[in-house]
Amino acid sequence: MRATVLEAPHTPLVYRERPVPVPGAGELLIAVSACGVCRTDLHVVDGDLTHPKLPIVPGHEIVGRIIAIGTNVTGFILGERVGVPWLGATCGVCPYCRAGRENLCDAPLFTGYTRDGGFASHTIADARYCFPLGEAGDDAEIAPWLCAGLIGWRSYRMAGEGINLGIYGFGAAAHILAQVARWQGRRIFAFIRAGDDTAQDFARSLGAVWAGASEDTPPEPLDAAIIFAPVGGLVPAALKAVRKGGRVVCGGIHMSNIPSFPYALLWEERQLMSVANLTRDDAHEFLALAPKAGVHCEITRYPLAKANDALSDLRDGRLQGAAVLLP
Numbered sequence: 549m550r551a552t553v554l555e556a557p558h559t560p561l562v563y564r565e566r567p568v569p570v571p572g573a574g575e576l577l578i579a580v581s582a583c584g585v586c587r588t589d590l591h592v593v594d595g596d597l598t599h600p601k602l603p604i605v606p607g608h609e610i611v612g613r614i615i616a617i618g619t620n621v622t623g624f625i626l627g628e629r630v631g632v633p634w635l636g637a638t639c640g641v642c643p644y645c646r647a648g649r650e651n652l653c654d655a656p657l658f659t660g661y662t663r664d665g666g667f668a669s670h671t672i673a674d675a676r677y678c679f680p681l682g683e684a685g686d687d688a689e690i691a692p693w694l695c696a697g698l699i700g701w702r703s704y705r706m707a708g709e710g711i712n713l714g715i716y717g718f719g720a721a722a723h724i725l726a727q728v729a730r731w732q733g734r735r736i737f738a739f740i741r742a743g744d745d746t747a748q749d750f751a752r753s754l755g756a757v758w759a760g761a762s763e764d765t766p767p768e769p770l771d772a773a774i775i776f777a778p779v780g781g782l783v784p785a786a787l788k789a790v791r792k793g794g795r796v797v798c799g800g801i802h803m804s805n806i807p808s809f810p811y812a813l814l815w816e817e818r819q820l821m822s823v824a825n826l827t828r829d830d831a832h833e834f835l836a837l838a839p840k841a842g843v844h845c846e847i848t849r850y851p852l853a854k855a856n857d858a859l860s861d862l863r864d865g866r867l868q869g870a871a872v873l874l875p
Contacts, residue, residue, distance in 0.1 A: 549566050549668060549669045549670040550565060550566075550669045550852060551563075551565075551566050552606075552667040552668070552855040553603045553604070554593055554600070554602065557594065557595030557600070558593075558594065566668075569670065569671075570616070572618050572619075573618050573620045574618055574619075574676065575618040575672050576618065576672070576673050577614070577616035577670060577672055578610065578630065578671050578672070579613050579669065580610055580612040580666050580668060581611055581613065581687040581688075582688040582690070582691040582872050583609055583666030583667055583873045584691035584692040584695065584696065584720070584847075584870055584871070584872050584873075585855070585859060585870070586608065586692075586720070587719065587800065587862065588608070588634065588660075588661075588695065589608070589667075590859055590862055590863055591802045592604070592660065594863075596802045597661065597802060599662075601663065604660065604664060605665050605668050606667050607659070607660045607671075608634040608658070609666070609691045609692055609696070609872075610631060610632035610659070610665065610671060610691070610694060611629065611630075611631055611690050611691045612629070612666070613630075615670075617675075621675045624675060624680075629687075630679060630681060631678065631681050631694045631831075632673045633659065633694045634658055634659055634695050634825060634826065635650070635656065635825050635826050636657040636677055637663070637677060638650045639655040639656070642654035642655065648827075649827070650827050650828070651702075651824050651830075652824055656825070657674075658825075666873075667852065668875065669875040676828075679828075679831050679835055685839070688872040689845045691872050692720050692724065692847065693838055693843070693845070696720035696724055696870060697721070697838060698830050698834055699721065700724055700776075701728075701830055701837075702823050702827075703774045703776075703799035703823045704728065704729075704774065705830075706795070706823060707774055708772050708795055710770075710772050710794070711734055711735055712766075712769070712770045713729060713735065713736055713737065713770065714738075714766060714772070714774070714789055715736060715739065716739040716762060716774070716776060716777050716779075716782045717778075717782075719867070720869060720870035721799065722738070723750070723846060723869050724838075724843055724845065725774075726755055726756060727841060727843045728838075730754070731841040731842065735757045736755060736757060737756065737758045737766045737768075738752075738756040739759075739760065739761070739762045739764070740759060740762065741761070750868055762777070763785060765788075765789065769789070769790065770789050770794060771794055772790060772796070773786040773789060773790055773796050774797045774799050775797070775800070775803075776799045777800075778804060779804055780805045781807055783796065783798070783806045784806075784809035787813040787818055787820065792817065792818070793816065793817045796818070796819070797822070797823060798820075798822040798823065799823050801824075846869030846870070847869055847870050848861070848869070848871050850873050851874055852873050858871040
């Protein structure tokens with residue numbers, strides 16, 4: 549098999565030939581057909597997430613076909629198309645798992661971080677955390693659903709049911725959620741780096757009623773805001789933009805430090821919260837909803853051997869939508 553491997557943080561991925569792994573009990577061997585490139589992968593490679601299993605194959609937006617099934621697996625067949633997300637396994641016994649909050653598990657495994665992921669031609673996954681995808685849709689266009697979609701959906705639900713929703717950082721997750729919001733009759737206000745007229749036009753093309761710079765004041769108070777950009781300085785700006793009782797949701801796994809801000813920005817029952825990982829229920833909900841909403845991903849395709857180029861383009865803001873690797 550072919551894989552691109554992170555051997556140490558702050559170093560380029562290395563293209564390797566490896567033996568094809570054998571699935572153990574409860575596992576599936578998957579021939580990867582597409583794997584999205586997520587900002588979390590960038591945080592792993594750049595050392596922002598500090599405890600990866602090294603060496604590690606990144607990638608957790610995986611679409612592929614089952615080519616071998618381990619013992620004690622039911623509900624899957626050879627050749628079936630499945631998706632593999634960030635949450636790779638949970639313990640099932642900690643207080644969070646027992647309370648139905650497996651996204652907060654005390655002993656989780658994460659695809660592409662603590663178990664090998666999808667920047668490869670083949671991967672092993674825990675069958676309990678794989679999702680049938682059916683046959684509709686292009687593999688590469690569906691791949692971003694497995695994280696940008698799933699964790700974006702969790703962030704979107706946590707933001708509440710208000711009509712006016714601000715999104716800070718218009719990348720892969722935002723361009724998916726804008727389509728869901730439009731389908732549900734909500735209004736998106738897109739906050740994008742100053743001077744990025746192309747991204748603002750892209751947001752408007754997906755139904756945003758307003759697009760402006762991250763520092764701008766929106767023309768109407770927001771009911772809620774989601775921050776996908778990993779910039780802590782956006783938190784005070786978002787709190788200022790939401791109405792009394794509004795919510796600000798930090799949707800990323802990593803963010804730069806949040807600066808101090810006046811208590812007045814939080815007062816009047818505004819809420820500031822974060823999103824951690826996802827649950828399998830999130831996946832079932834979103835994977836059922838996305839086709840109904842007509843979600844279409846704008847993607848740039850890269851061959852597997854060009855994984856470092858895809859990461860560089862994401863890091864430097866040269867992408868519109870999402871990057872996807874094709875083995």
